[in-house]
Amino acid sequence: MPNEVKSLNEECGLFGIWGSNENETAGLIHDGLHSLQHRGQEGAGIVVMDNEHHIHRHRGLGLVSQVFSDNYVFDDLKGNIGIGHVRYATAGSHGVKNIQPFTFHLDDFTDFSLAHNGNLTNADTLKRTLQSKGASFNSDSDSEILGQLIKMSKQVKFIDRLKEALRQIKGGFAFVLSTGDELIAALDPNGFRPLVIGRREDGSYVVCSETCALDQVNARYIRDVKPGEVVIINNNGITNDFFTNDTNLAICSMEYIYFARPDSVIHNVSVHEARMRMGALCAKENPVDADVVIGVPNSSLSAALGYAKGSNIPYDMGMIKSQYVARTFIEPTQKKRERGVSMKLSVVKSVVEGKKVVLVDDSIVRGTTSKYIVQLLKRSGAKEVHVRIASPALRFPCFYGIDIQTTEELIAANHTVSEIKDIIGADSLGYLSVDSLIKAINLKNDHGEGSGLCTSYFDGKYPTPLYDYQAQFDKSAEELGLYEEDNYIERSI
Ligand code: SF4
Structure with a gap:
């Protein structure tokens, strides 16, 4: 497959916090990311929103301990809301520009940032469409697409822009986003990637990829984010919404087999x-x-x-x-x-x-x-x-x-x-x-039946259409004779 497509792929770790002491926020994100280091070791980044809704970011290539080795970095990361990301990326997509969280300027009143774990299966098509409408990308990562879709949306409220954007992207995605006063989490309709919510004793809320990161910052587990759900955390506490009702839990079975930490x-x-x-x-x-x-x-x-x-x-x-x-x-x-x-x-x-x-x-x-x-x-x-x-x-x-x-x-x-x-x-x-x-x-899926798992690595039964990847997959399957000889898979979903 073309390198440029392959380089979009990643397996990452997310951590977001809302309502923590402004001097502690970045340190807590750092500690959370440290416990998610197994999910990505190529780069790490932290964004903190200050009280005037300005974004402060530090990111770099390497392990969390390397990127944040100088304490002075934390002096510039003060605020009550923040998100962080650890990243794995394939060869060819190195470079700080691809390290998340990504930041966006929406209008005079709104800057926002986002971090993503997963892979969008219609990224090429969406990117071409967005570029034809004048969007200018700052990275090679598919994760930036959600931000560009939010910027392009004609909806007025941020949450409506986000939901409209989420309905357009396909594949596996867990996102954490921060605006000036909100922390938001969103999960794809199959919930391919894990994402959990917790709360600390000081009342702050945490959203992260695995419960081991909740434990790391002494947060009590509340629940997993549901497929198709958008969770909004702000001064009103936690509220939720769904960008689609067409959901069917198919969480990645490799999370249980290999990716997640055993204490999660x-x-x-x-x-x-x-x-x-x-x-x-x-x-x-x-x-x-x-x-x-x-x-x-x-x-x-x-x-x-x-x-x-x-x-x-x-x-x-x-x-x-x-x-x-x-x-x-x-x-x-x-x-x-x-x-x-x-x-x-x-x-x-x-x-x-x-x-x-x-x-x-x-x-x-x-x-x-x-x-x-x-x-x-x-x-x-x-x-x-x-x-x-x-x-x-x-x-x-x-x-x-x-x-x-x-x-x-x-x-x-x-x-x-x-x-x-x-x-x-x-x-x-x-x-x-x-x-x-x-x-x-x-596991049971959200409708109380089926395995609730994605097992397509093993059986070729993909829970979603493959969009931009279908032709490439058909080619390899045909070359290997999978369709004809072994009858492992059906030609289309
Ligand atoms: S089970 Fe395999 S195919 Fe499905 S999401 Fe996990 S790694 Fe990907």
């Missing part, structure tokens, strides 16, 4: 416990005679514990991870990813030496990491390595906010399970089934 709770389901159940069900579906179960740190440890419990094979700490290297999946280039893996993982030899080892991992994307780990375990003396993946095989691209948009990048789209086993050098390989994944997460 999404739609009342503990991420750690869901991962434990995935591991236990994987053990039932893929039993093996082995001496020890180990997990790939850190995101697979809950699933490895679950596998050990489900199989009655002892769990042990067979691998450790350096805390100072970024996650491999969200490193932007293959070369950086490979280097990242070798720098971050090491084996506790006494745990695996001479043993038949079950290695539990949360997923296999390209196969690079799995191959390296199997080799590492064998070099460290493991007699056999049986790889168990506590999620189904990733065979289809994601268009809702994850950086895998072509089937070429997915090993399971191009190889059978047996071929993957050989490629990664494992003695056996087993995946969790989609049915068991749904059972393990055990």
Whole structure:
């Protein structure tokens, strides 16, 4: 796919606060973003609105601790309302101009800022239309489109402009916005990305991507934002509205499998416990005679514990991870990813030496990491390595906010399970089934039926039309013979 489209994709973390002490706001956003660092490590930014409704912003490339390493930065970030963002982006879209939050000047009375997690599936079309009407973009990011649509709207009230704009964008999106006196949160009609509301003891409200960020700033969880909902927080407290009633919860199952922190709770389901159940069900579906179960740190440890419990094979700490290297999946280039893996993982030899080892991992994307780990375990003396993946095989691209948009990048789209086993050098390989994944997460959608999950990474059943991505997806699916041979998917939704 064209680089310019791919570079729009991102997986990010959001944090917004309303009503905090003006000297504490930026610090609280900083702490919240720090706990969301796993969602994006390429850049971070904070915007604070002062009492005169002026915007103050600091943003930069790197980790939160790097971008905000100088304390003097906080001297310029005073106000009672603010939002922050941590960002992951693909190669080719580096540069401070793409670091959020983005800021906009609407009229003499209104400046606003916004931050986005997700991916818009009709971004190219909307951008072309907006440019033809004179809009001038300051970034390469699809996230800016919402701001430009708000600016172009003929509605009078800000909230009506926002709702009109939200009705035009498609795909996966969670937004936090701040105006001079309001914090606003909005979620797409399928609720692909998590977004929660909480409240601190001082009365301030927080909206953020995961409950771990609420815990970080001592905020009490109130509820998850609903699909299609706009939540408005101002001097009147919390009010809500819906920009559409055509909603159907399909939250990204990869949030439970990999992205979210295990101490987060999404739609009342503990991420750690869901991962434990995935591991236990994987053990039932893929039993093996082995001496020890180990997990790939850190995101697979809950699933490895679950596998050990489900199989009655002892769990042990067979691998450790350096805390100072970024996650491999969200490193932007293959070369950086490979280097990242070798720098971050090491084996506790006494745990695996001479043993038949079950290695539990949360997923296999390209196969690079799995191959390296199997080799590492064998070099460290493991007699056999049986790889168990506590999620189904990733065979289809994601268009809702994850950086895998072509089937070429997915090993399971191009190889059978047996071929993957050989490629990664494992003695056996087993995946969790989609049915068991749904059972393990055990979520209900907002109408009380269905799984409430997006599982299209695994089964190709996309909950929405793909808009600008449909032609590209059809091309890869046809090249791989998915439509004809395997009958995995229907040609159109
Ligand atoms: S396609 Fe996969 S990664 Fe994308 S939203 Fe659906 S489950 Fe999540």
